[in-house]
Amino acid sequence: xxxxxxxxxxxxxxxxxxxxxxxxxxxxxxxxxxxxxxxxxxxxxxxxxxxxxxxxxxxxxxxxxxxxxxxxxxxxxxxxxxxxxxxxxxxxxxxxxxxxxxxxxxxxxxxxx
Amino acid sequence: xxxxxxxxxxxxxxxxxxxxxxxxxxxxxxxxxxxxxxxxxxxxxxxxxxxxxxxxxxxxxxxxxxxxxxxxxxxxxxxxxxxxxxxxxxxxxxxxxxxxxxxxxxxxxxxxxx
Numbered sequence: 362x363x364x365x366x367x368x369x370x371x372x373x374x375x376x377x378x379x380x381x382x383x384x385x386x387x388x389x390x391x392x393x394x395x396x397x398x399x400x401x402x403x404x405x406x407x408x409x410x411x412x413x414x415x416x417x418x419x420x421x422x423x424x425x426x427x428x429x430x431x432x433x434x435x436x437x438x439x440x441x442x443x444x445x446x447x448x449x450x451x452x453x454x455x456x457x458x459x460x461x462x463x464x465x466x467x468x469x470x471x472x473x474x
Numbered sequence: 475x476x477x478x479x480x481x482x483x484x485x486x487x488x489x490x491x492x493x494x495x496x497x498x499x500x501x502x503x504x505x506x507x508x509x510x511x512x513x514x515x516x517x518x519x520x521x522x523x524x525x526x527x528x529x530x531x532x533x534x535x536x537x538x539x540x541x542x543x544x545x546x547x548x549x550x551x552x553x554x555x556x557x558x559x560x561x562x563x564x565x566x567x568x569x570x571x572x573x574x575x576x577x578x579x580x581x582x583x584x585x586x587x588x
Contacts, residue, residue: 365517394575403478403563403578404518417575451517459570461506465517 363388365454365466373472374442382437382469386454393435394463395427396451404451410435411458439471447473476501478566480579487554488587495549495582497564502542505570509538509549510563512581518563522549554586 366385374380386393392411396404406419410429424440433454439446449470453463477500487493497507506525510518522531522538524547530539537550547564561583565576 396576401580403480403565403580404576405578406575409575419575449515453518461523461567462520463576465510465519467517468515470515 365390365452365464367450367452367466367469369469370467371470371472373474375474376442376444378442378473379438379440380442380471382439382450382452382471384435384437384452384454384466386433386435386452387464390454390456390464391433392455392458392460393429393433394453394455395435395437396453397421397446398449398451398468400448407437416458442473444473447471476504476566476568476577478564478577478579480562480564480582482582483580484583484585486585486587489554489556491554491586492550492552493554493584495551495562495564495584497547497549497579499545499547499566499577501568502545504542504566504568506567507538507540507547508565508567508576509536509547510565512561512563514561521562551584554584556586556588559584559586 394409395407398404408418413429429435449468451468452466455463508523509521524540535552561581563581565578
């Protein structure tokens with residue numbers, strides 16, 4: 362049983378560009394959350410998707426947007442990249458909105474030059 | 475606004491020592507608290523979850539305690555091993571509806587020397 366998978370593993374972009382990160386949840390899970398983890402910091406919640414809708418959002422600008430597909434996979438899009446967007450982006454999946462158990466993927470390391 | 479703090483930021487101990495990692499939070503109105511482990515460049519693995527009504531949880535050599543009134547949690551690691559070297563993060567969940575929104579501390583990076 363595959364756990365949470367994310368692609369790509371690493372990504373290098375330049376300022377002003379746009380990026381799309383992808384996440385496939387663990388089998389049987391229907392809820393996906395995205396986190397940003399800057400170097401040396403704890404993860405910060407970006408948003409959560411359930412039933413193809415954004416259900417909760419953290420304190421991130423509108424440059425950060427997402428999508429959830431009918432198969433429960435999800436994308437995170439970041440527009441007009443800034444140097445400060447360089448981070449490890451983590452995806453977590455769970456079953457339903459109230460589950461205590463979240464499984465995290467290995468993350469996508471984004472470097473903005 | 476809930477803030478989570480972990481002290482120390484880094485810790486180095488010889489193999490076999492018992493150690494305690496600390497986590498504090500500013501708002502005692504939490505639903506639960508989790509401790510995670512993160513290996514370099516990797517995702518997070520949940521170690522222990524303590525519901526707000528519980529005082530502690532144990533798994534093998536790990537024991538986590540929770541004192542809501544003082545806004546503190548500790549992770550106790552017994553007989554540390556080099557394989558325990560990793561970053562340990564605590565995270566709080568504020569309510570039963572905010573399932574995805576975990577608020578993390580900045581982590582404690584542990585090195586266990588053989």
